[in-house]
Amino acid sequence: MLKTLRRIVQEVNAAHDFGEALQIMVERVREAVETEACTVFLIDEATDELVAMATSGLNVDAVSKVRVKRNEGLVGLVAEREEPLNLEDAPSHPNFVYHPGLKEESYSAFLAVPIIHHRKLFGVIVLQQTEKRRFDEAEEAFLITVSAQSAGIIAHAEVTGAIKALFSRKVGRKKQGLSLEGIAACPGIAIGKSILVYPPADLDAVPDKKIKDKEKEILKFDIALKAARKQIETLGQRLSPNLPEEEQALFDVYLKILDGAGIKDAVVNEINQGQWAQGALRKVVQYHIRQFEAMEDSYLRERADDIKDLGLRILAQLQESQDEMIDYPPNTILLGENIPPAILAEVPEGRLKGIVSVRGSANSHVAILARALGVPAVMGVDGLVAAAANYQNVDVIVDGYYGQVYIEPSKNLRHEFTILAQEEQELDTNLAELRGEPATTPDGHTVPLFVNSGLAADAGLSLSVGAEGVGLYRTEVPFLVRDRFPTEEEQRKIYRQLLNAFSPRPVIMRTLDVGGDKELPYFPVVEENPFLGWRGIRLTLDHPDVFLVQLRAMLKASVGFSNLRIMLPMITSINEIDEALELINQAYDELTEEGFDIIKPPLGVMIEIPSAVYLAPDISNKVDFLSIGTNDLTQYILAVDRNNSRVANLYDSLHPAVLRALEYVLESGHNAGKKVSICGEMASDPAAVIVLLALGFDALSMSSVSLPRIKWVIRNIPMQTARETLKKIMQMDNPKIIRFNLEQLLEAHGLGGLIRAGK
Numbered sequence: 001m002l003k004t005l006r007r008i009v010q011e012v013n014a015a016h017d018f019g020e021a022l023q024i025m026v027e028r029v030r031e032a033v034e035t036e037a038c039t040v041f042l043i044d045e046a047t048d049e050l051v052a053m054a055t056s057g058l059n060v061d062a063v064s065k066v067r068v069k070r071n072e073g074l075v076g077l078v079a080e081r082e083e084p085l086n087l088e089d090a091p092s093h094p095n096f097v098y099h100p101g102l103k104e105e106s107y108s109a110f111l112a113v114p115i116i117h118h119r120k121l122f123g124v125i126v127l128q129q130t131e132k133r134r135f136d137e138a139e140e141a142f143l144i145t146v147s148a149q150s151a152g153i154i155a156h157a158e159v160t161g162a163i164k165a166l167f168s169r170k171v172g173r174k175k176q177g178l179s180l181e182g183i184a185a186c187p188g189i190a191i192g193k194s195i196l197v198y199p200p201a202d203l204d205a206v207p208d209k210k211i212k213d214k215e216k217e218i219l220k221f222d223i224a225l226k227a228a229r230k231q232i233e234t235l236g237q238r239l240s241p242n243l244p245e246e247e248q249a250l251f252d253v254y255l256k257i258l259d260g261a262g263i264k265d266a267v268v269n270e271i272n273q274g275q276w277a278q279g280a281l282r283k284v285v286q287y288h289i290r291q292f293e294a295m296e297d298s299y300l301r302e303r304a305d306d307i308k309d310l311g312l313r314i315l316a317q318l319q320e321s322q323d324e325m326i327d328y329p330p331n332t333i334l335l336g337e338n339i340p341p342a343i344l345a346e347v348p349e350g351r352l353k354g355i356v357s358v359r360g361s362a363n364s365h366v367a368i369l370a371r372a373l374g375v376p377a378v379m380g381v382d383g384l385v386a387a388a389a390n391y392q393n394v395d396v397i398v399d400g401y402y403g404q405v406y407i408e409p410s411k412n413l414r415h416e417f418t419i420l421a422q423e424e425q426e427l428d429t430n431l432a433e434l435r436g437e438p439a440t441t442p443d444g445h446t447v448p449l450f451v452n453s454g455l456a457a458d459a460g461l462s463l464s465v466g467a468e469g470v471g472l473y474r475t476e477v478p479f480l481v482r483d484r485f486p487t488e489e490e491q492r493k494i495y496r497q498l499l500n501a502f503s504p505r506p507v508i509m510r511t512l513d514v515g516g517d518k519e520l521p522y523f524p525v526v527e528e529n530p531f532l533g534w535r536g537i538r539l540t541l542d543h544p545d546v547f548l549v550q551l552r553a554m555l556k557a558s559v560g561f562s563n564l565r566i567m568l569p570m571i572t573s574i575n576e577i578d579e580a581l582e583l584i585n586q587a588y589d590e591l592t593e594e595g596f597d598i599i600k601p602p603l604g605v606m607i608e609i610p611s612a613v614y615l616a617p618d619i620s621n622k623v624d625f626l627s628i629g630t631n632d633l634t635q636y637i638l639a640v641d642r643n644n645s646r647v648a649n650l651y652d653s654l655h656p657a658v659l660r661a662l663e664y665v666l667e668s669g670h671n672a673g674k675k676v677s678i679c680g681e682m683a684s685d686p687a688a689v690i691v692l693l694a695l696g697f698d699a700l701s702m703s704s705v706s707l708p709r710i711k712w713v714i715r716n717i718p719m720q721t722a723r724e725t726l727k728k729i730m731q732m733d734n735p736k737i738i739r740f741n742l743e744q745l746l747e748a749h750g751l752g753g754l755i756r757a758g759k
């Protein structure tokens with residue numbers, strides 16, 4: 001059964017379009033269960049009805065015509081109860097409704113299973129048979145499994161707009177531009193042109209693209225093929241003295257595949273149909289991989305990997321020869337499966353207007369950088385993968401408030417968003433007037449507001465919003481945008497620029513925190529669980545060479561200034577602080593000996609791992625200040641990957657467990673007479689800020705785009721009210737209800753416009 005299931009899923013996935021996928025599904029399922037009819041009903045959201053969308057065994061002419069209300073008939077009953085229904089004689093069931101169009105009068109046996117993905121009902125799949133009998137348990141289990149597997153495919157079709165397209169094609173509704181949903185990651189509205197970003201040499205990420213000059217494309221492919229061939233030959237020769245004979249044979253196999261007509265002709269054929277070389281290669285290679293993977297023989301199945309490897313080699317050659325210079329339009333919207341943080345720095349200043357990413361969530365580093373730069377962003381846009389085809393340089397609207405992306409929007413929609421963008425600008429102008437004002441509550445409590453920074457370019461933005469300093473400078477950014485480790489002098493210059501820009505306001509520089517989702521292109525770390533792996537201080541303590549260069553650069557940069565603070569990321573244990581301190585002292589002593597006049601900077605630690613929460617009293621005795629990184633702390637306390645859009649709804653810094661951790665760390669720090677601040681994104685969240693204010697944090701650090709809004713919140717909510725609310729919510733156990741209460745408070749104070757949707 002499992003094999004059959006796998007084959008069905010593979011075939012369904014390989015279908016050209018969603019309509020064909022549904023048809024393959026019903027046919028294969030009917031054959032597998034050896035029954036007479038299999039039909040899929042899907043919900044048409046426009047009318048909230050279940051519509052027969054594919055059938056094998058019933059009247060095909062009825063497809064898309066037979067519609068049932070959600071609670072009508074047996075299919076409606078399954079949809080309503082969201083559980084399987086297995087009947088020996090369907091017509092004798094009280095809910096049975098006869099649909100003449102379907103021609104189902106001869107059938108008695110009836111088994112129907114709901115199609116549900118992430119708690120949402122998408123439709124119902126039905127088996128029918130003339131014979132009066134109950135489908136047995138194995139058949140029922142099989143249909144449930146098919147339904148669960150296909151639910152993912154159907155849900156995906158929904159986000160890509162394929163379901164809507166199918167309905168409108170079959171029912172003849174008017175075609176609309178594509179609207180995709182994701183996670184709101186940086187508030188704001190952007191209207192611009194898309195630039196596709198796809199990682200090098202990743203076949204699955206290559207989009208379809210139509211070309212006109214077929215000859216040129218075929219030539220490109222030919223050159224890439226030859227280069228890949230040469231590469232394999234050289235590799236084979238180089239390795240042959242060290243390789244056993246059977247392994248050497250692999251290279252011969254590779255060369256035979258490349259020389260054979262199969263792949264080459266198929267790719268040229270695709271190009272001749274107007275597909276660009278990379279897309280043609282992807283199609284052909286994926287087709288071959290599927291063929292091999294579906295084979296019974298395990299040796300032949302393994303060959304799928306060889307084809308994949310070859311495909312990647314040719315692709316790498318093709319991508320190398322592709323025009324390196326990207327022409328970023330003045331209103332660039334980056335769109336891609338995965339947007340690496342480094343690319344943000346590649347777009348010329350002032351041109352990056354929006355970000356749309358298939359992967360990631362509001363807590364991914366690229367989203368954090370987007371907020372630092374004030375660039376509206378939507379992450380976790382699942383529908384984009386398949387839809388990216390030909391979406392290079394098309395009109396896109398990014399709604400960073402509601403997590404919506406509109407591709408090739410209609411004129412009307414564009415007009416509406418232009419008005420919204422203007423209104424937003426007006427709000428920003430009003431907020432800008434608060435620039436010189438302190439963040440003081442109406443009853444006189446002041447909370448210093450700092451900015452999180454990562455790019456030297458955003459220093460100007462931070463100062464322009466009236467920041468009192470930098471609460472977190474993510475030093476990894478200059479490391480991410482290079483193709484090697486930056487030298488001591490390169491680092492010194494960057495750090496000095498920042499210290500100089502903010503002096504005498506404090507700048508908290510965090511030592512290198514790579515790993516997790518921040519991979520250095522020139523220092524790849526391959527791990528199964530990177531967020532639990534070699535990250536932050538763990539990596540730098542293992543590489544004192546890298547660490548010392550950075551510490552020396554920071555200290556040297558601070559000559560003549562007194563505003564440098566150093567902070568250590570990802571501290572898990574006390575000994576890490578001791579070891580880091582030793583290296584800081586070493587760098588300081590060396591530089592003093594070399595004649596530099598440096599003030600020893602205060603040292604702080606990030607509290608972002610649960611162990612550090614429990615150790616907060618001991619840590620407070622060792623360092624000068626604590627800063628809570630709520631982004632990581634939330635993910636580690638709740639065991640919810642901050643990058644995984646599938647569990648993004650479970651990621652909430654207002655979870656009572658996180659709130660208790662914050663309270664404990666604050667109390668521990670204050671007991672030791674140390675300042676405790678927040679530098680995670682929680683401080684950018686207008687609702688959460690009420691809690692942070694009431695808890696009594698000494699400073700809040702946030703993205704510069706958020707700062708004016710947060711100041712507005714603090715200036716409008718009396719401390720007294722915030723404390724009363726805190727008391728109430730500390731008794732609550734549901735983060736959603738906690739948020740609701742805080743949002744109500746914002747509304748009551750006329751700050752409803754700040755509430756971020758989707759959070």
Ligand code: PEP
Nearest residue numbers: 608629630631632679680
């Ligand atoms: C955090 O984890 O909250 C934090 C501020 O650090 P980063 O987001 O860079 O991991």
Ligand code: MG
Nearest residue numbers: 608629631632
């Ligand atoms: Mg962190």
